[in-house]
Amino acid sequence: xxxxxxxxxxxxxxxxxxxxxxxxxxxxxxxxxxxxxxxxxxxxxxxxxxxxxxxxxxxxxxxxxxxxxxxxxxxxxxxxxxxxxxxxxxxxxxxxxxxxxxxxxxxxxxxxxxxxxxxxxxxxxxxxxxxxxxxxxxxxxxxxxxxxxxxxxxxxxxxxxxxxxxxxxxxxxxxxxxxxxxxxxxxxxxxxxxxxxxxxxxxxxxxxxxxxxxxxxxxxxxxxxxxxxxxxxxxxxxxxxxxxxxxxxxxxxxxxxxxx
Numbered sequence: 001x002x003x004x005x006x007x008x009x010x011x012x013x014x015x016x017x018x019x020x021x022x023x024x025x026x027x028x029x030x031x032x033x034x035x036x037x038x039x040x041x042x043x044x045x046x047x048x049x050x051x052x053x054x055x056x057x058x059x060x061x062x063x064x065x066x067x068x069x070x071x072x073x074x075x076x077x078x079x080x081x082x083x084x085x086x087x088x089x090x091x092x093x094x095x096x097x098x099x100x101x102x103x104x105x106x107x108x109x110x111x112x113x114x115x116x117x118x119x120x121x122x123x124x125x126x127x128x129x130x131x132x133x134x135x136x137x138x139x140x141x142x143x144x145x146x147x148x149x150x151x152x153x154x155x156x157x158x159x160x161x162x163x164x165x166x167x168x169x170x171x172x173x174x175x176x177x178x179x180x181x182x183x184x185x186x187x188x189x190x191x192x193x194x195x196x197x198x199x200x201x202x203x204x205x206x207x208x209x210x211x212x213x214x215x216x217x218x219x220x221x222x223x224x225x226x227x228x229x230x231x232x233x234x235x236x237x238x239x240x241x242x243x244x245x246x247x248x249x250x251x252x253x254x255x256x257x258x259x260x
Contacts, residue, residue: 023063023078027051034060038081053086111154126154137164144168145180158187175201179211182218191221209235210242217249229253 023034029050030037040046060082110125133147144164151161165184168177178201185194198215216231232253235246 023060025056025059027055027059034078034081034085038085041085048085051085056082056085126150130155137167140171143177145176148180148184152183152187158184162188175204175206175208175211179208179214183214186214186218186221191218194218195222207234207238208242209238209240209246212238213242213246213249216246216253220249220253225253 025032025034025037027037030040030046034056037046037051041048060078063078110122110129130147130150133144133150137144137147145168148161148165148168151157151164161184165181169181171177178197182194182197182201185191185197195215195218198211198218201211202215212231212235216228216235219225219231220228229250232246232250236243236250
């Protein structure tokens with residue numbers, strides 16, 4: 001899905017906003033409301049390579065801490081805007097030949113909408129993703145890993161996740177397929193086999209935060225807290241997709257109330 005096709009939900013957030021509720025940014029090369037920065041960035045009218053996403057994130061956190069009475073949905077809207085800005089900047093740092101592979105999917109956008117509390121729009125996009133993914137799932141050259149994770153983590157249909165994962169596994173055995181297969185086994189309660197598959201994926205030496213996070217949760221389910229902690233720490237250290245969730249799970253494993 002191209003950026004032009006991405007839902008223009010952030011534009012609807014500009015209406016009737018009180019000045020006191022505006023997140024004003026001071027980033028050196030840009031001073032003004034975050035929604036204006038996002039609009040300029042989407043139209044390529046601002047050089048995002050000169051914008052510090054770290055400074056933006058810090059100012060967002062400071063704004064939320066000060067605005068105790070801020071509506072939760074507005075805070076979520078601003079978080080989605082900040083995420084989009086981070087995504088747009090990341091695209092500028094990716095080699096052109098890799099851009100096609102980094103396009104956001106309908107599932108990615110649905111997750112962002114869901115986090116922002118736009119459940120109706122998220123539901124429509126999830127349905128769109130499922131319809132298109134199912135239509136392509138019988139094609140051997142098509143990867144169905146995202147469909148596996150959709151059924152496992154969003155639709156909460158573990159049996160369907162495992163069905164798709166088994167077909168994918170019959171066609172290919174790359175590390176990402178092994179990860180998807182392991183996760184499908186995990187959500188179906190088959191953690192011993194899941195551990196075997198996830199460890200086979202990690203055995204090639206790949207360092208992927210999502211795979212480490214999955215390995216950690218599988219080990220945790222099997223009662224191996226030490227191994228789970230090691231995998232989750234690896235996931236967190238990579239500061240990539242999957243790291244934030246791993247941090248939350250790690251906190252539960254390592255917290256003062258965690259079982260030893």
